[in-house]
Amino acid sequence: MTNREIPRASSADDDVAGLTAAVAGLAGLVADSGTIEQLLTEVASFxxxxxxxxDGAGVTVVEAGRHDTIVASETFVRDVDAIQYRLGEGPCISAAATGSTNSSGALGEDASxxxxxxxxxxxxxxxxxSLPLVFNGDILGAINVYAHARDAFDGSSRGIGEKFAAPAAVAVHNALVLNEAQQTALRLETALKTxxxxxHAIGIVMSRxxxxxxxxxxxxxIMSQHEHVKLAVVAQNLVQESTRRARARVRDAHADEGA
Known part of the structure; x- marks a missing residue:
């Protein structure tokens, strides 16, 4: 998956065009292939x-009170967000907790x-x-947008950010649903293999x-309990041992034929 490049806004018309392009890009995210981290990174880039x-943006997904998935469009965003989550304090923490937009133009002096x-x-x-990601009344997390300059985000920036956050929340929700479906399929596949x-191991014990x-x-x-390992591990070891023995017998048979 490749991050899409969208021109930065520089006028009112460009602001609208940039927002329109970003929202259009969100619509195709879940259809793309990639991990949940890659999908959310694209949301951050948009x-x-x-x-x-x-100058950079990040997305965090909150589940059961934990910041489970954290992605960033730029390296410095990850560094800033890491401070927030370590302290449990910051605009993203507040946005995800309250479901309200939080902003600051002078972080160093902000009493919040x-x-x-x-x-x-x-x-x-x-x-x-920081813009909360709200879907059907549930707060999924937040989008965090940062700038090096002071007072970089005016009312227009905030308004555009909030307009972007609504479809972004849908995209994040869809990405999470897709990821859960993929993980469920993987767990089912693993269970079937186990x-x-x-x-197979039961058959080996029966034949012996x-x-x-x-x-x-x-x-x-009993073997599992005695060896203090999972039943699946005992079974896998038994099958592998049986396979090695069968291959050894075949090699020996071939060796005898060639003698």
Whole structure:
């Protein structure tokens, strides 16, 4: 997946054009291939392109009170966001907690975030605009837009950012749904492979000992408990051992034929 380049806005008409292009780009994100991190990074890149005055943007997805997925369009954004999440303080934290837009044009002197602000200013970041990602009343996380200049985001920037955040929330929701579906499919595939391996191991025990399938399964469970490893690992080791023995017998047979 490649990040799309959108011209930065420089006039009222360009602002609208930039927002329109960014929103149009969001519509195709889930159809693209890529990881959840790549998809969210594209959202961050679109946000930076859409909001006038932005030097970088990031997206964080909050689940069960944790900042689970954090991506950034620029390296310095990741550094700034890392400070926020470490401190539990900052415009993004506030936006994700309240569902309201937060902004600052002088982070170093902003009393709203007395610890985070000066640390961000030390990195040369003085302006921030954090936009909550709200879908069907649920706060998914926030988009964080930053600038090195002071007072980089005026009312127009905030308005455009909020207009962008609404479709961005839909794109993030869709990306999360797609990711969950992919993870579910992967877990199912893994479970089926594990079940197949256990069934194979049961067959091996039955052929070696002559016991029933239920007794063979009990023996595998006893081995699992005795060796303090998962049943699937015991089964996999048994199947691999059986495979090695079978290959060794074939090699020996070939060697005898050639003698």
């Amino acid at each position: 946000a930076m392109s859409a909001v006038p005055g932005a 975030w007395p610890t985070f602000g000066p640390l961000a200013a030390e990195l040369g970041v003085h302006s921030a605009l 079940r197949s391996t256990i069934d 000992t002559g016991v029933s399938a239920s007794d063979a399964f009990i023996r595998l469970r």
